[in-house]
Amino acid sequence: MRIALNARILQAPRTGIGQYVAELACALSREPDIELSLFHGWGWSEALPPAAMPGYSRLSPLLRQIPGAYQARRWIEQKRFDQRGARSVDLYHEPSLWPLAFDGPTVITLHDLTHLHYPETQPPARLREIERRVAHGVEQAQLILTDSQFIANEARVYFGLPAERFVVAPLGVAARFHPRSAQDIDGVLKAHAVEAGEYFLCVGTLEPRKNLSLALQAHAQLPESLRQRYPLLIVGMAGWQREQLSDELSIALASGHVCLLGYLPDEQLAQLLSGARALIFPSLYEGFGLPVLEAMASGVPVITSRRSAMPEVAGEAGNYIEPWDVDGLREAMLRLIDDSRHWQACREAGLLQAGMFSWERCARETASAYRKVVGG
Template sequence: MRVALNARILQAPRTGIGQYVAELASALLGEQGLELSLFHGWGWSSELPAAAVPGYSRLSPWLRRVPGAYQARRWLEQRRFDQGRHAAIDLYHEPSLWPLEFDGPTVMTLHDLTHLHYPTTQPAARLKEIERRLGAGMAQARVILTDSQFVADEAQDYFGLPRDRFVVAPLGAAPRFHPRKPAELEHDLARHGLQPGGYLLCVGTLEPRKNLALALQAHALLPETLRQRYPLLIAGMAGWEQGQFDEILCRALASGHVRLLGYLPDEQLAQLVAGARALVFPSRYEGFGLPVLEAMASGTPVVLTRCSAMPEVAGPAGNYVEADDVHGLRHAMLRLIEDDGHWRACREAGLAQATLFSWGRCARITARAYRQAMGG
């Protein structure tokens, strides 16, 4: 089976969907009887790019400012997609919201419905394009993959599609997310002025849906001595409407107890996750919540909200709080700092829960979905 996978997103710094495409593509290489071709937006390749194409990040502001930019880019990509298919393709897999036109079987991955629940987290031009294209993409796809049962259920309800069109393929954690001994981390963490187990970590793009303001407020309520001993680190790119965080973030940064790290290379992020006392993930909506799984696989306890798909991922290993409960989050953070017995129990529960997920399993389910779409 010859499969075309749209891998254009790999030109950008790899956040959630980019990690999905990269890890899934690597895992699919081990599936027998499957030949994968990657479309990079302007051409084709059989290999994953090692890093983001320089200058890609300058494209998004341009897309927001220029009228019709999304439509123009799509027209160009469609032409490249059609012209560059030198070999025949049996099936096309679109890992994001709007498939290109293809005259054969299409599989689409729907990661979440963020644009419905939090439309203000999308630039207006992008939101308009999602609303214009998503329905047609859902109709085009013979099989719709989702990362969680939660997303499959809400998509079935919203679009009125039959259950057998959906296949749930949970994500996995990359091998770099694994438990590490303090001695393995000390040297690299020392460069950041950190010690293993001596900080709390948030991972996520700075945008309203991630609810990072709650983490900042809860951390500010910890005793002064604990804030000094366990600073709060935030790793992630600037997102849409980041400006709403400016006041609270500036106060937190000025206190010296919060550090904004920005986007980090894969290995650096994996080290920070493994070395954290806990991952604090108060998101209001996730189609999966990959940082939660990555933290558990690293032996790092997680504090998270009981929202959307996240309980499917964390299961009994999660320390759950309400999305608006700043005092509940403060208590959960405090307990993981002060109660070593509770911390160890959460660590072991997280490691056990993480074994239920893998990219190999995701690839096997995806390959079966391909065969289903082909009618086999």
């Protein structure tokens, strides 16, 4: 089967969907009957592009100020896609919210319905595009892939579609996420002035949906001696409406017990994650929650919200809190500091849970969806 995969998102720094596209493309290349062509917005390639760093954009800052620039870029991309797409592929896979026009079979991946539950977490222009295009994309697709059963159920009800239109293909975990000794990560620990097992970590774009304020409040309530010994490190790019966190984050940073590290390259993040006491992931809503899986695969306990798809990912290994419960998060952090047996049990349970997920499994489920559509 000749598959066109829209990989334009790989031109930007690889956060959730970008990691999905990169890892899925690699795993699909090992499926014997899949011939993958990657569309990167301006042309085609057979290989993944190098990962971009923050600040990269196909649209220059000047061009983004021009009315209709987004629509013009979309028109150009459609023309570029048409030059090869319809004539040379059997199926088009759109891994984001809105597919390009294509006369042949189409599969889309619907990662979540954030725009419905938390429209305030999207820039207005982007929200308008999502609302305008997502329903059309769902209608265009013969099958809809989701990362979790939670999203499949939610989307089925919202769009009024039968269950057979959905295929759940859970995400996987990259090989770089695995347990490491303190000696193995000595360089990155020294770079950030921390000790193995003696810091908490938050990973995710800085935006209201990630609920970072809960982590800041709970960490601030730890005794002074523990805040000094177990600082809170935050990894992630600035997102939409980060200014809502500005005052709270400024106070936390000024305390000296919270460090904002920004976006880190993949290997640095994997090393830093493997040395954490725990990952704190109190998100309000997730279609999967990839950092939860990556932490467990690294042998690191997870504190996460009992909301949306997070329990589906963390299973019995998660330390669950409600996303507004500062006291609950503080107590979960204290227990992982004070109770070494509990910490070890969470570590072992997390490794077992993470073993249930792989990009190979995700690729198998995805390839099976392709075959079903093309064969049908």
